[in-house]
Amino acid sequence: xSDIHKKEIDxxxxxxxxxxxxxGLKELNNPLPKWWLxxxxxxxxxxxxxxxxxxxWPLISGYTxxxxxxxxxxxxxxxxxxxxxxxxxxxxxxNDASLEEIASKPELLDFxxxxxxxxxxxxxxxxxxxxxxxxxxxxxxxxxxxxxxxTLEDIHTTLKYGIRSGHDEARIGxxxxxxxxxxxxxxxxxxxxxxxASRAGLETEPGVDLAAGETVYQExxxxxxxxxxxxxxxxxxxxxxxxxYLYGKSLKAIxxxxxxxxxxxxxxxxxxxxxxxxxxLAVYVHSFGGGE
Numbered sequence: 690x691s692d693i694h695k696k697e698i699d700x701x702x703x704x705x706x707x708x709x710x711x712x713g714l715k716e717l718n719n720p721l722p723k724w725w726l727x728x729x730x731x732x733x734x735x736x737x738x739x740x741x742x743x744x745x746w747p748l749i750s751g752y753t754x755x756x757x758x759x760x761x762x763x764x765x766x767x768x769x770x771x772x773x774x775x776x777x778x779x780x781x782x783x784n785d786a787s788l789e790e791i792a793s794k795p796e797l798l799d800f801x802x803x804x805x806x807x808x809x810x811x812x813x814x815x816x817x818x819x820x821x822x823x824x825x826x827x828x829x830x831x832x833x834x835x836x837x838x839x840t841l842e843d844i845h846t847t848l849k850y851g852i853r854s855g856h857d858e859a860r861i862g863x864x865x866x867x868x869x870x871x872x873x874x875x876x877x878x879x880x881x882x883x884x885x886a887s888r889a890g891l892e893t894e895p896g897v898d899l900a901a902g903e904t905v906y907q908e909x910x911x912x913x914x915x916x917x918x919x920x921x922x923x924x925x926x927x928x929x930x931x932x933x934y935l936y937g938k939s940l941k942a943i944x945x946x947x948x949x950x951x952x953x954x955x956x957x958x959x960x961x962x963x964x965x966x967x968x969x970l971a972v973y974v975h976s977f978g979g980g981e
Contacts, residue, residue, distance in 0.1 A: 783965040788841040805973025839980040845971035851957035862925020868948030881905040
């Protein structure tokens with residue numbers, strides 16, 4: 690027998706080598722640990738048993754169902770159906786409960802908050818922002834400047850019917866275009882805009898007759914915004930002394946709104962969302978902290 694086939698025993702470990710050598714390093718022919726082999730063999734037996742008991746092998750138009758006929762897909766679908774059934778049950782509870790009852794019952798409140806959060810993200814966040822902070826032309830739902838009221842019932846009504854949405858019950862507050870329709874001339878618009886700015890804490894233009902502006906205001910604006918500029922909810926007229934204006938709080942923005950006002954539209958969600966979801970939205974929006 691040639692030397693290459695002779696067994697060689699490593700002098701240090703006393704273990705037979707495999708005959709492989711790299712850069713002077715010889716590979717020892719150590720056997721696998723018995724525990725490792727047992728685990729390996731048990732894994733093979735387990736895999737075969739799994740193939741028999743559970744769905745495993747793909748076929749042309751399906752797969753082997755296994756002895757138990759069980760699958761994770763079936764379990765997942767069953768869990769989804771159970772969740773939907775529970776949602777329907779809780780949704781029925783929202784339909785039957787008043788807004789105050791929903792807010793006072795932890796189980797209903799938790800469901801309404803979760804449902805409202807999802808509905809807000811899908812339907813409202815595009816305009817009002819994910820946190821309800823709004824933007825120019827879109828109300829900030831976290832502050833207390835609610836033109837139509839910030840109680841649970843007020844919010845629910847606004848959500849249900851919308852604002853200038855075309856719904857028969859929609860909230861409607863139309864501001865005349867005093868400049869575009871020539872109801873006031875430029876001098877009068879400058880006067881009344883500066884008067885409002887002066888009361889709202891904004892800097893006014895020099896040389897403008899504020900007394901004349903107050904007269905213009907009382908004759909044209911007070912019927913909706915009130916003699917004290919605090920607004921009237923029943924008219925949809927905002928508080929002109931508020932910290933923020935919907936279309937920007939500046940003298941320039943005030944003039945633009947008097948001249949040719951922007952009239953925002955909010956959709957009526959009745960018919961688009963189910964009653965339980967609208968209630969959930971009312972509760973969720975109210976939770977932002979700006980409500981009453």
